[in-house]
Amino acid sequence: IIRNHRLWEVFLVQKLRFNWDEVHEIAEELEHITHHQLINRLDEFLGFPAFDPHGDPIPSANGEIQPAQHVPLHDLQVNEKGLVAGVKESSNSLLQYLDKIGLKIGSACFVVEHIAFDNSVEILIEKDKKVIISREVARNVLISPQAN
Incomplete structure (x- = not known):
């Protein structure tokens, strides 16, 4: 099934x-x-x-x-990149949020900064859109790491 x-x-x-x-x-x-x-x-x-x-x-x-062989986006270091491979939690609210910011399966993303204050992560999506996502979102997005 x-x-x-x-x-x-x-x-x-x-x-x-x-x-x-x-x-x-x-x-x-x-x-x-x-x-x-x-x-x-x-x-x-x-x-x-x-x-x-x-x-x-x-x-x-x-x-x-x-x-x-996927890792949470939150585990990538600054200047590491990968392709979105999935999500841990597939709640409608998370999936709708990811659609809204343009983060979909197969999207390339690059970690610009880990923000110490609240553990959020600044990422670059498809080389042209910078967004800051919460720690919770970054822990739920699964990445297939790519060589730099």
């Missing part, structure tokens, strides 16, 4: 252009369609994705899960 749910989330985001904060409830209903041939063809149609729109791994048809 986890595999079905996550594949349906990918389908809804990539093919039907739902926002990542809109798909969980719809996928909850679709995940109960368990026809193996349909799910396998959906997987193939989507290009065999390894992760859902929230960055959670999608089990293969035989149940194997690819381990993720």
